[in-house]
């Protein structure tokens with residue numbers, strides 16, 4: 001198992017009270033769209049629930065076409081402020097994932113879309129069930145994993161997305177939900193014009 005210099009885990013970024021109220025919001029009040037989608041004439045089911053929120057004018061060509069851009073909710077804005085204050089760094093968008101139990105997962109990928117720029121910093125906040133982030137080096141498949149406790153903030157610093165892929169594997173022993181927020185900064189200059 002290898003370590004990865006570009007990953008930094010801040011445990012206890014949120015205290016237990018914040019974890020509890022934010023988790024309650026995402027599980028009971030956040031609006032989750034249907035996770036079925038069509039692509040190239042076929043029907044797919046995303047193995048988790050997902051929403052995408054961004055500042056006005058930000059567009060992102062994520063690989064599935066589920067991502068309708070939604071406005072920031074009060075809870076998302078409050079969490080963004082906490083993350084930005086801690087890191088002294090600004091984010092203009094967030095992808096919210098809801099893993100309803102261990103059947104839900106995200107497959108191997110890198111968040112390396114051109115709109116994220118050459119050297120993206122992505123900040124990833126976890127709430128609820130502890131799941132591992134698995135990572136493997138693209139060149140030689142060296143692999144490792146990092147457990148992401150509730151309330152932790154994982155920094156994926158450049159050039160992590162260039163050299164590594166990551167996933168949150170399925171684990172059917174897990175019966176409870178996990179929420180993950182990945183704060184991103186989509187470059188306006190590269191974003192596609194609004195049509």
Ligand SMILES: O=C(O)CCC(=O)C(=O)O
Pocket residue numbers: 095097106111124133148166167168180182
């Ligand atoms: O749930 C996680 O910890 C990671 C999610 C992720 O990789 C993504 O949204 O791009």
Ligand SMILES: [Fe+2]
Pocket residue numbers: 109110111166
């Ligand atoms: Fe990712």
